[in-house]
Amino acid sequence: MIIPECEKPEKIKKEFYHQSVWVGDNENKGLGIFSLNNIDIQRHESYCNEYRYVVPVVVSNPESNNSINLIAIWSQNNKEDRNRRYIGEVYSALSYYENLLKSPVIIAGDFNWNIKMDCDADAPLRGTFADVRDLLEQHNIHSMYHSYNNLDFGTEKKDPTFFLTFNEQKAYHTDYIFASADIIDKIKSFSVGKYADWRPLKSDHMPLIAELDNVI
Numbered sequence: 001m002i003i004p005e006c007e008k009p010e011k012i013k014k015e016f017y018h019q020s021v022w023v024g025d026n027e028n029k030g031l032g033i034f035s036l037n038n039i040d041i042q043r044h045e046s047y048c049n050e051y052r053y054v055v056p057v058v059v060s061n062p063e064s065n066n067s068i069n070l071i072a073i074w075s076q077n078n079k080e081d082r083n084r085r086y087i088g089e090v091y092s093a094l095s096y097y098e099n100l101l102k103s104p105v106i107i108a109g110d111f112n113w114n115i116k117m118d119c120d121a122d123a124p125l126r127g128t129f130a131d132v133r134d135l136l137e138q139h140n141i142h143s144m145y146h147s148y149n150n151l152d153f154g155t156e157k158k159d160p161t162f163f164l165t166f167n168e169q170k171a172y173h174t175d176y177i178f179a180s181a182d183i184i185d186k187i188k189s190f191s192v193g194k195y196a197d198w199r200p201l202k203s204d205h206m207p208l209i210a211e212l213d214n215v216i
Contacts, residue, residue, distance in 0.1 A: 004053075004074035004110045004205070006032030021072075023055050031074040031109075033057055039216070044069065046097065054093035056100055059216065066216040068183075069100045073109030082123045087113035091127020094135055101139040103180035104215065110175050110205060112162075115153040129153070136178055144177040144210050148190040159192040161206045168195055177208050186213040 001017070008027045009020040017034035019041050024030020031053050035041045044056035053074040060067040071094070078085040084092055090111055094101070111129070118128040127135075133153065136142070146153060160171030193206035 001034040001036065002070075002072045002109050003032040003034070005029050009034075021055065021057055023052060031055060031072060033070070033072045035059065038062070041070075044100065046100065048093075048096060051089065051093035051096060054090065054097070056097055061216040064216060068104040068106065068216055069102075071097060071100065071105065071107040073107065073111060075110055075112040083126045085125070087111060087117070087129050087132060088125035088127055091125070091132050091135065094132060095127070098135075098139075101136070101141060103140065104183050105139075105141065106177065106179045106183060107136070107141065108177040108208070110162075112174050114156075114172060114174050140181045141178050142181060142184055144179055144184060144187060144190055145192070145208065147184050148187050160195075161192060161208065163195060163199075163204050163206075166199060166204050168199075171195075175205060175208055177210055183212065183215055186215055187211070188213050 006022070008024070008030065009022055009032065011027065017036060018038055019035045021033040021041055021043050022030050033041060033055065040060040040062055041057050044058050047056055053076055055072045057070045057072060058067055059070050073090060075086045075090050078089055113129050115129045118130055145159070156173035160173055161175035162172045164170035164172065188211040191209045195206070198206055
């Protein structure tokens with residue numbers, strides 16, 4: 001489970017998880033990764049603080065002794081280096097962690113960008129969404145949502161994941177779960193949360209929920 005804008009695990013009143021990894025400068029607003037069902041997680045030794053909110057994690061099943069890499073993402077604005085804001089930071093980080101893109105791997109979180117936004121960038125970026133897609137496809141990594149629904153990028157109108165200023169009319173698809181092809185083949189179900197269910201919980205992002213069959 002990946003939760004951007006998440007408070008420190010120590011502040012969570014009801015402990016619902018087995019283990020956690022958390023990164024942040026504000027104890028009320030960081031990037032949290034949580035495991036359930038006795039699955040172990042730990043931050044990968046290659047984590048680089050330069051890409052603070054792109055966090056590689058090793059996910060392990062002690063019963064099967066199997067593990068996969070997970071790269072959790074919370075894309076943010078970069079006021080110091082405009083070229084590395086949002087998707088530019090994602091591309092830079094994934095290029096840095098390219099050796100972790102070997103199967104099996106899952107890359108998921110809030111990208112704060114989509115393919116249509118590539119045309120609207122008001123300053124050059126180190127990498128566009130198309131560049132991220134192409135980099136991942138070189139490693140046979142694909143979007144779970146688009147694979148499961150047989151859709152092209154830019155055609156996600158019925159399943160927005162972000163509502164700007166909580167406005168239902170300002171809907172975008174900017175959150176993703178990418179995975180190696182062998183993991184894509186194990187998808188049992190995939191769903192996107194609905195505005196009516198999550199707006200009362202004061203969330204402007206909708207959860208992406210993937211059910212997988214025996215990944216680890």
